[in-house]
Amino acid sequence: MAGIGIVGAGISGLTLALRLRQRGVETTLYCERDAAAMRASRLPSTVARMGHTQARERELGSEHYRDPASLMRTAKLSIKGEPPLEFTANVAEPFHAVDFRLLIPAFMDDFAARGGEIRVVDKAPDAAQVDRWSREHELMVVAAGRRSVAELFPRDPGRSPFDRPQRVLTAGLYRGLDLEAAFSYNISGGVGEILRAPMVTREGVVSAILVEAIPGGPLEELSRTSWQDVPGTLLGLLREHAPRLAERVDTAAFELLGPDDLLRGAVTPTVRHAVAELPSGRIALAIGDAWITNDPITGQGANLGSACAWIAADAIAAGGPYDAAFGRATEERMWEAAAPVTDWTNAFLQPPADHVLRLLVAATTRQDLADLVLSLFSDPPYAWSVLSSPEQVGRIVDGGGERLYDRV
Structure with a gap:
């Protein structure tokens, strides 16, 4: 039986694949397009990757396209009004944006060069195909896909407050x-x-x-x-x-x-159940967009996908059995990273709370607060602990603020 099968060659699937190869786990990647076809495709997204995501890429030895002109060390916020509310901030670690038609093929080339197997399929797999593949592998991980996602991983209503797109x-x-x-x-x-x-x-x-x-x-x-x-x-x-x-x-x-x-x-913001039991008797685990689809309003989709893929990779590398209990335990570990991102993103789709406006107004006259606010994008757990708490905002605004880069 040939190790782990991964469906989907986005940032989640490839971060998982590269990390598993680094940990010595045999891995097969199933995708609809090879690297050449990906390079010639339509724009898939406009993603900015934050510091922690870039740090994982460095650890994998997969840093690419580091043009200095694309490294964002400052960020500007402007809210329309008379007068506008606006400020410029320094971020703790530069944001980095690369067209995924360049970055994803580079990751695919890295994976293949390190002994990973890539199988290109002619159409998006359905649940039956994932089950057939599972007979060759100890575990199937689904990181992308249309038919298989809808069929295998139902929406979790307790974690999905919206039933239609908000943007x-x-x-x-x-x-x-x-x-x-x-x-x-x-x-x-x-x-x-x-x-x-x-x-x-x-x-x-x-x-x-x-x-x-x-x-x-x-x-x-x-x-x-x-x-x-x-x-x-x-x-x-x-x-x-x-x-x-x-x-x-x-x-x-x-x-x-x-x-x-x-x-x-x-995009309809959706959290799905991450574990499916297959007719083969094995399970499929969802990560990335197959598990959670957040609106890009906070720029966290690819960053969360990378973080959860890393968590899943280390859980897999620790060894099986890869049964339903393993899947549920891995889902809960991933949810610790995903919950603050999901809650923060869903909150930003609504009008801002009074205490959030208070923090933004204070940031227009204090550089320490401006730096803090824009650097929150690099630390979602801390971001949500601040933005969800009037008391925390009050302590920061009244107590002189704090610098996020003292935390990293």
């Missing part, structure tokens, strides 16, 4: 925007959010912009615009809802890289 998403890669090495987070109350980051792409470093539109609001227009007209429509929306970002646009040069560099859709 309509439009992400794209653009020329003609000042390539400042800073992350930009712009909020237009009751309308949505606009996030911008410098990203390494096939054309060098460009601007990745993610528009999070509250359904029915003016930002949703971008999701219905022809790709040729997206830049013009977006520029008008930036002027109205993210004016600081609009100031950095060269209107004569502002354009999408191409039609494949635009991604549109919507």
Whole structure:
């Protein structure tokens, strides 16, 4: 029987695969596209990876595309108003953004070079196919997939408060925007959010912009615009809802890289049960987007996927039996990392609480608080312990603040 089978070649599946190979575990990766096809595909996401995710990649020996222009050591927050609420902060560890059409194939090449087996399949597997594969492996881990996820891992209603998308998403890669090495987070109350980051792409470093539109609001227009007209429509929306970002646009040069560099859709935030018992008598374990799908409003999807894959890898490497008890215990260990991310993300999809506004207002006049607020993105457990607690916010604001980088 050939070790562990992993379905899905995203950041979760490949972090798991690389870590298992590092721990000496025989591993087979099942995916719908090889590295070459991935490089030629449509834009899959606009992801910024935080410090802890990058540290795991360093430990794996899989650091790639470290263009200095893509390392974000500062971050800017702006909330529309008269006057706007805004501040610039230094982050404890730089954020890093790479087009996953570059990064994921590089991880696949690393995995293959280290003795991992990659099997390319011609269609997304269903539950029956996962069960057939399980007869070759001690354990199946599902990190991606459409049919198999829906069939194997039902929604956990106690951890999934939403039954529909809370934002309509439009992400794209653009020329003609000042390539400042800073992350930009712009909020237009009751309308949505606009996030911008410098990203390494096939054309060098460009601007990745993610528009999070509250359904029915003016930002949703971008999701219905022809790709040729997206830049013009977006520029008008930036002027109205993210004016600081609009100031950095060269209107004569502002354009999408191409039609494949635009991604549109919507996400229903969902937590699924992570363990499925298969007809073969073995189990399947869900990680990554197969387990938890969070809205990208807090930028935590890939970072959480990496963290939980690491937890699962170390649990697997410790040895079996890989039965239902193993699956439930691993799910609970992963949930310790995932719960604060999920709660924080779901909270940010709603209007901010009064104590959160108090912290943001205080950050406009105190650099220590500004640095703290933007560095929260790198430490979700601490972020949620602060943002969920009026008492904690009060202690920080009234007691002189604290620096997150003293904690890491």
